[in-house]
Amino acid sequence: MKILVVYFSRSGHTGQVARELAARCGAELEAIREARGRDGPRGYWRCAWQALIRAAPPIAKALKDPxxxxxxxxxxxxxxxxxxxPVRSYVRQYAGRFRQVAFxxxxxxxxxxxxxAELGRLCGKAPVATFAVTEKELPEPAHREPLRRFVARLATG
Ligand SMILES: Cc1cc2nc3c(=O)[nH]c(=O)nc-3n(C[C@H](O)[C@H](O)[C@H](O)COP(=O)(O)O)c2cc1C
Structure with a gap:
């Protein structure tokens, strides 16, 4: 099965999980890229504001065709x-090109x-599996077993 892991990450956590997943599944990676950075307090507040108004900011063209x-x-x-x-922007642009999805x-x-739930609506598809991890669990091996189960569900989905 050919798998693409697409992610956005401001401070590195989601990127870390994306790389762990890609290594476990033999998947390719696509980072969602923006022209404008989100560093510092101003960047933080722009994130918070855009999330509040459910914005879909401009993103760079994807490097890989999903x-x-x-x-x-x-x-x-x-x-x-x-x-x-930025993930909302990506999914709005490319949802018509997804065969199966997981989140x-x-x-x-x-x-x-x-x-x-919003990702499912935007994709127009139910995910084969979902996985959530808290930033606190990330440095610990605590997330490894749930991650392994998520990857196992992908194979049977
Ligand atoms: C603007 C902003 C809003 C956030 N809101 C929430 C929230 O509502 N609930 C939550 O659990 N974490 C929230 N967080 C924490 C992030 O989800 C968490 O740190 C995440 O791991 C960051 O991923 P990243 O390092 O890939 O950017 C927020 C972080 C930012 C920057």
């Missing part, structure tokens, strides 16, 4: 109890179900 993959795994940080807006997120502690 139509060329059996499964696209989409990863987002949770912002304001939902999807990170994952990293978060402080809440918002994963709302984000997964």
């Amino acid at each position: 139509a060329g993959y059996d499964l696209v795994i989409i990863g987002t940080p949770i912002w304001n109890f939902g999807l990170a807006p 994952f997120c990293t978060e402080g502690g809440s918002g994963d179900q709302r984000a997964f």
Whole structure:
């Protein structure tokens, strides 16, 4: 099965999980890129504001065509109890090119179900599997077993 892991990451957590996943599944990676950075307090508040108004900011053209993959795994940080807006932009642009989808997120502690529900609506498909991990669990081996189960579900989905 050919798999693409697509993700956005501001501070590195979602990127870490994306790379772990890609290594476990033998998948390719696509980072969602923007022209404008989100560093510092101003960048933070722009994230919070865009999440609040459910914006879909401009993103760079994807390097990989998701139509060329059996499964696209989409990863987002949770912002304001939902999807990170650059991920919304990506999914709006490319949803018609997904065969099967799975979702994952990293978060402080809440918002994963709302984000997964919006991703499902935007994709027009139910995910074969979902996986949420808190930033606290990330440095510990605690997330490894749930991650392994997520990868196992992808194979049977
Ligand atoms: C603007 C902003 C809003 C956030 N809102 C939430 C939230 O509503 N719920 C939550 O659990 N975590 C929230 N977080 C924490 C992030 O989801 C968490 O740190 C995540 O792992 C960041 O992923 P990244 O390092 O890939 O950017 C927020 C972070 C930012 C920057």
